[in-house]
Amino acid sequence: EMEVKKSRFIGYATHVDSWPDAQRVLQDIKNKHPKARHWCIGYQGGADPVNERSSDDGEPSGTAGAPIIAAIRAEALSDTLCVVVRYFGGIKLGTGGLIRAYGGAARLVLKDAPVIICLPRSSVTLTVDASYVGVIYDTIGKVGGAVIEEAYGADGSLTVTLTCETNQVDRFESGLKDATSGIVSFHCRS
Structure with a gap:
């Protein structure tokens, strides 16, 4: 969790087997944080081809999902869902601030997440x-x-x-x- 200009950013990262599995996990997180303003995601699954999905969930385009996906790629992970929950603190962060906040929260949670090595x-x-x-x-x-x-x-x-x-x-x-x-x-x- 991190705070930027009174907004709270809470990161979650988990292994998922498929996109439907990722959607179930996302719904569980939404149920856990019903008063949050945004639940932004990055998902990367499979190996050949890689299936990537992201959502800015109402934030300006490219300011939340893209930095979360970039954090997943930087850790060379697959079959991973990363969700960053935002509780709006009343101060707008601007495009650069949002990118840094969402990317930072994703990097923080992914850095400490356990890694499962899956061999084909x-x-x-x-x-x-x-x-x-x-x-x-x-x-x-x-x-x-x-x-x-x-x-x-x-x-x-x-x-x-x-x-x-x-x-x-x-x-x-x-x-x-x-x-x-x-x-x-x-x-x-x-």
Whole structure:
């Protein structure tokens, strides 16, 4: 929180999974501050392509949302919503003053926000003789994978769908081919 010429600027920053998620968080903040004059936002989501949204919420164009987005970019964050709430103090700040106040409040809250490092993950589906179940789960553990689904077939086969970090997929597939003498078959990889 910061005060500029009797106006209070309160910043919030959080991880969000999507724009609808960001809208829900914004509504929660509005409910928490019903007497505020403005609830300005910057949102950046996704990686390729990046989805950016901002709102000046009644402030002059470019004086609130743009500096908030700039603060998010400066921290190299994604999947982030930053909201700056303003309680008007009766003194107009002018264009430069608003840009400094909204950008400053955003930088302040983002500087102290916890960062979650998210690595890209891929999904892999494979089928192998069920006798290799131990080898499969051992290899999944070695690459930090997580099983999403498994199914045993009437023919004694085992089909497993898992996720692991994208940079571990080749290691996983290579390890399983070696462990099963190449009889494992991979159905899809995304």
